[in-house]
Structure formats: C-alpha cells, structure tokens
Amino acid sequence: MKLRSLSTLFAITVGLAGVALVLYAWRLPPFATSIETTDDAYVRGQVTVIAPQLAGTIVEVAVQDYESVTEGQLIARIDDRIFSQRVAQARATLAGQKAQLANSQQGRRSAEAKVAASEAAVASAQSAFDTATANFARIAPLANQGYVPGSDLDVATRTRDQAAAALDQSKASLEVSRQDLQTVIVARQSLEAAVEGAEAAVRLAEIDLANTRILAPKAGRLGEVGVKLGQFVQAGTQLTSLVPAAVWVVANFKETQLPGMTVGQPVHFTVDALQGTRLSGRVERFAPATGSEFAVLRPDNATGNFTKVAQRLPVRIAIDPGQPAAENLVPGMSVVVRLDTAAEAAVPSPN
Numbered sequence: 001m002k003l004r005s006l007s008t009l010f011a012i013t014v015g016l017a018g019v020a021l022v023l024y025a026w027r028l029p030p031f032a033t034s035i036e037t038t039d040d041a042y043v044r045g046q047v048t049v050i051a052p053q054l055a056g057t058i059v060e061v062a063v064q065d066y067e068s069v070t071e072g073q074l075i076a077r078i079d080d081r082i083f084s085q086r087v088a089q090a091r092a093t094l095a096g097q098k099a100q101l102a103n104s105q106q107g108r109r110s111a112e113a114k115v116a117a118s119e120a121a122v123a124s125a126q127s128a129f130d131t132a133t134a135n136f137a138r139i140a141p142l143a144n145q146g147y148v149p150g151s152d153l154d155v156a157t158r159t160r161d162q163a164a165a166a167l168d169q170s171k172a173s174l175e176v177s178r179q180d181l182q183t184v185i186v187a188r189q190s191l192e193a194a195v196e197g198a199e200a201a202v203r204l205a206e207i208d209l210a211n212t213r214i215l216a217p218k219a220g221r222l223g224e225v226g227v228k229l230g231q232f233v234q235a236g237t238q239l240t241s242l243v244p245a246a247v248w249v250v251a252n253f254k255e256t257q258l259p260g261m262t263v264g265q266p267v268h269f270t271v272d273a274l275q276g277t278r279l280s281g282r283v284e285r286f287a288p289a290t291g292s293e294f295a296v297l298r299p300d301n302a303t304g305n306f307t308k309v310a311q312r313l314p315v316r317i318a319i320d321p322g323q324p325a326a327e328n329l330v331p332g333m334s335v336v337v338r339l340d341t342a343a344e345a346a347v348p349s350p351n
Contacts, residue, residue: 034260034342040312041251041269045331047223048242050075053211055234056082058227065224069216069242076227076239080212087205094198101195104188111181118174125170129163220244247329248319249281251337252291252312260341261286267317269337277325283339287314 056078063075223241227233249269253261265283270276290311292299317337319326 034340036253036257036261036339036341037337038251038253038257039334039336041249041335041337043247043271043329043331043333043335044250044316045247046244047331048217048220048244050214050216050222050239050242051236052076052078052214052233052239053235054078054083054208056080056212056232058229058231058233061225061227061229063222063225063240066222067225068221069219071216071218073216074213075216075222075225076214078212078214078233080209083205083209083212087202087209090198090202090205094195094202097191097195097198101188101191104191108181108185108188111177111183115174115177115181118170118177121170122167122174125163125167129160129167132160132163135159214239216242218242218244243331247326247331248284249317249335249337251315251317251335251339253315253339254310254312255290256310258313261315261339262345264345265339265341265343267337267339269317269335271325271329272334272336274325274328279319279323279325281317281319283345284316284318287316289313 058076059079060074060077062077063069063073069075220242223243225240227237227239233239249267251267251269261283263283263285267281267283268278269281270278290313292311319329
C-alpha cells in the first residue's frame with residue numbers, strides 16, 4: 001500500500017513537472033514574462049576589403065597586420081613607372097591637339113579674309129558689268145540709226161558679255177570662299193572635341209597614376225595584410241581588410257518574441273569575450289525581412305510535408321556611448337541579448 005502511494009506520488013510529480021515544463025516553454029502563466037532573450041546575436045561592423053583598381057607589381061607595403069591606420073594613410077604602392085609615362089604621353093597628345101586648334105583659328109582668319117576679298121571682287125565685277133551694260137545701252141540706238149559704226153556696237157556687246165562672265169566668275173569664287181570658311185569652322189568643332197578628349201585622357205591617366213597609391217578610405221584597424229613586396233596584383237585582388245571603430249549588435253529574435261518590441265527600447269547584452277561584461281544599447285531598427293528571405297537558397301515550403309519553424313528577424317541594436325568596455329568590441333563577437341518588451345521606448349532628442 002505504501003509502495004503504491006509512492007508510485008502515485010512520483011507519477012503526479014512527473015506530471016506536474018511536465019506541465020510546468022510546457023508552461024515554461026510556451027511562456028504561459030505563471031512563467032509569463034516580458035523579458036525576451038536570445039544568444040543568436042553578434043557584434044557587427046563595416047568590414048571593408050581593400051583592393052587595387054589596376055594591375056601591377058607591389059613595390060611598397062607600408063603597414064602590418066592589425067595595425068591602426070588613419071584616413072588617407074598609405075597601405076601599399078604599385079610600380080608607377082608605366083603610369084607616369086602614360087600621363088606624359090597623354091599630356092603630349094593634348095599639347096598637339098591644342099596646337100592644331102590654334103592653327104585652325106589662324107586658318108579661319110585666312111578664310112574670312114578670302115571671303116572679304118571675294119566679296120570685293122564681286123563688287124568690282126558688278127561695277128564693271130553695270131558700266132558695260134550702260135555703255136551698250138547708249139551705243140546700240142546710235143548704231144541702229146547709223147550714227148556710229150557697227151564695230152563700236154560689237155565692241156560694246158563683247159565688253160558687256162565679258163563683264164557678265166567676270167561677274168559670274170567672281171560670284172562663284174565668293175561661294176567657294178564661303179564654303180572654305182564653313183569647312184574651317186566645322187573642322188574647328190572637330191578639333192575642339194579632340195582637345196576635350198585629350199584632356200579627358202590626361203585626367204584618366206592621372207587617376208590611374210594616383211591609384212598606384214592604395215590608401216585607407218577611413219580610419220580603423222587592418223586585418224591580416226596578405227600582400228607581399230614584389231607580388232603582381234590584379235584589379236580587385238584582396239590586399240587586406242579595414243575595420244572602422246563603429247560597431248553595433250545584430251540580434252536574431254524569433255518571430256514569436258517580436259510582439260511588443262519597438263524602436264528605441266533599452267537593451268542589455270553580455271559579451272562572451274569580455275567575461276560576461278554587461279553593456280547597454282537601444283533598438284535602432286528592424287530588418288525588412290527574416291533571415292531566410294536573404295538566404296542564397298531560399299526554402300520552398302510548398303513542396304513535401306510542411307513543418308512549421310519559427311523564423312528569426314534580425315534586429316539592429318545601437319550601443320550606448322560612454323561605456324569603456326565597448327571599445328573592446330570587434331565585429332564577429334558573440335553576445336547574449338536581453339530586452340524588456342514592456343519597457344518604454346526612448347523619445348529621440350530633437351536635432
């Protein structure tokens with residue numbers, strides 16, 4: 001009888017423990033809480049890959065692994081002899097194009113002078129034609145009445161015809177001079193375009209020359225420097241990585257933990273690498289989609305038997321300033337985040 005009572009008590013205890021476990025797992029009373037926790041959280045930062053924009057041989061490596069650098073500091077240098085000569089070549093081409101453009105200006109003045117001379121020749125021929133026509137008009141009636149010999153009429157007719165031909169010739173010469181001037185003008189536009197192209201070629205050559213010096217885009221700390229002296233690199237070859245000082249935390253909460261979370265709520269987190277040091281921050285923003293939506297191979301839940309799996313949504317957390325331990329945070333560190341969904345969100349201060 002006592003054994004049966006012990007067995008019944010044990011069964012009841014196991015049952016109560018099971019019920020308590022289910023209630024705890026589902027956050028049901030009396031285990032309901034507004035504190036949400038996740039260990040799927042990491043420190044993040046802007047890790048920038050440093051790579052050259054052109055190919056060449058490395059002649060100088062000015063930094064070492066994990067070194068702190070300032071913005072614009074030299075990291076490595078590519079042999080610039082070829083690129084220096086390309087700049088000189090481009091500048092010489094530009095000088096030649098500018099000289100041709102100057103010659104074009106002189107040619108235009110000459111063509112304009114020829115047009116003026118042709119216009120004067122037309123005016124002279126027009127005057128000669130008018131004189132010959134007037135002389136013919138005076139002699140013709142007299143010759144018809146017999147007051148002057150017919151030879152004078154022939155001379156007047158021939159002189160008028162010659163003046164008309166000379167006028168036509170001068171007008172044709174004027175048109176040729178005008179077309180020559182237009183040709184010079186059109187050619188100048190082409191030369192101006194050639195000068196602009198040569199100037200662009202100089203700028204491109206100067207950019208390539210400047211790119212032989214690989215500089216830090218901003219202040220931060222370097223990762224492992226993989227480039228070596230004398231190594232031939234291609235455009236895009238990874239030389240090292242730069243990690244700026246700015247860091248933040250990305251916590252991946254389950255979708256069932258999101259109710260009540262808002263931007264501005266206070267967050268506390270501990271860092272494994274800092275022996276559980278407790279730091280504070282605030283919810284900065286939520287990801288526009290769950291992590292599965294950003295995966296390279298997205299799951300297809302429309303095939304086969306479906307098993308519901310709670311998805312996780314990345315939440316970006318800004319780290320509060322003025323915390324000495326935060327200076328030791330580097331991207332990739334694991335953290336444990338605790339967030340009280342019942343806490344009031346901080347009101348952003350006006351700028």
